[in-house]
Amino acid sequence: MGKLTNRTALVTGGSRGIGAAIAKRLAREGANVAITYNTSAEKAEAVAAEISQYGVKGLAIQADSADPQAVISAVHRTAAALGGLHILVNNAGIGLYKELKDLTLEEFDLITAVNVRAVFAASKAALDHLGKGGRIIHIGSCQAEHMPTPGGTLYAMSKTAITGLTKGMARDLGPLGITVNNVQPGPIDTDMNPANGPHADYERSIMALPEFGTGEDIAALVAYLAGPESAYMTGASLTIDGGTNI
Numbered sequence: 001m002g003k004l005t006n007r008t009a010l011v012t013g014g015s016r017g018i019g020a021a022i023a024k025r026l027a028r029e030g031a032n033v034a035i036t037y038n039t040s041a042e043k044a045e046a047v048a049a050e051i052s053q054y055g056v057k058g059l060a061i062q063a064d065s066a067d068p069q070a071v072i073s074a075v076h077r078t079a080a081a082l083g084g085l086h087i088l089v090n091n092a093g094i095g096l097y098k099e100l101k102d103l104t105l106e107e108f109d110l111i112t113a114v115n116v117r118a119v120f121a122a123s124k125a126a127l128d129h130l131g132k133g134g135r136i137i138h139i140g141s142c143q144a145e146h147m148p149t150p151g152g153t154l155y156a157m158s159k160t161a162i163t164g165l166t167k168g169m170a171r172d173l174g175p176l177g178i179t180v181n182n183v184q185p186g187p188i189d190t191d192m193n194p195a196n197g198p199h200a201d202y203e204r205s206i207m208a209l210p211e212f213g214t215g216e217d218i219a220a221l222v223a224y225l226a227g228p229e230s231a232y233m234t235g236a237s238l239t240i241d242g243g244t245n246i
């Protein structure tokens with residue numbers, strides 16, 4: 001029996017990258033897992049199929065995080081289809097790097113909608129289902145704390161908002177026995193930030209461990225936060241960045 005047996009998780013943005021690794025890891029720990037995606041239907045269905053191979057239920061739901069109603073529906077659909085909801089992982093996010101003079105109000109609205117409002121909407125909807133022992137885990141970024149290059153105004157803003165959400169939500173939900181924590185990755189080799197991308201050498205140059213991490217590195221910390229051993233941890237922002245920010 002895994003440490004998440006009889007638990008159900010929803011991982012937003014689980015079709016690729018860090019979210020897919022988290023979804024598979026939680027399934028290997030025994031949880032039924034639903035994922036959302038925006039456009040990658042085929043990849044999302046493949047992740048759901050792999051989840052099913054671990055002897056648990058997998059479900060892929062199309063839900064654009066820019067649309068709060070879609071996110072809210074995905075939360076309720078997960079609970080209805082997979083038997084309640086115990087773990088919410090707010091992972092879906094977009095990167096947007098441009099200098100301030102080139103940024104638009106539309107871009108401000110988009111990154112706020114996907115990286116922040118969707119987290120608020122999903123977390124609020126999850127309260128209809130989460131009980132004592134419930135877990136909400138946000139995927140923030142180490143750039144909430146340190147922005148080493150130009151162009152990160154909106155991304156850093158959105159991930160710093162997650163730090164604030166984590167603290168406030170932890171205070172509100174502590175009395176209900178629900179913990180809220182924020183995992184802040186550094187460079188992780190995904191489509192968003194490939195280890196062979198144009199900025200990769202610079203990113204490696206400022207790391208204490210000069211290699212990109214993997215989705216599995218992040219999934220291991222999320223699995224700990226999703227499980228019973230993390231019961232006393234809440235409101236924390238945990239940076240896992242290969243020593244980028246030190």
Ligand code: NDP
Binds near residue numbers: 039040091184191
């Ligand atoms: P990827 O771009 O590789 O994957 C993004 C995932 O989120 C995909 O599953 C994608 O779905 C989904 N997604 C994106 N936009 C939406 C949307 N509007 N609605 C629903 N789903 C959406 O990103 P990563 O795996 O690298 O990043 C995951 C999280 O980790 C993000 O929050 C990111 O900010 C954070 N992060 C990543 C770092 C890195 O170095 N990679 C570093 C620090 C933080 P689809 O396939 O359908 O597009």
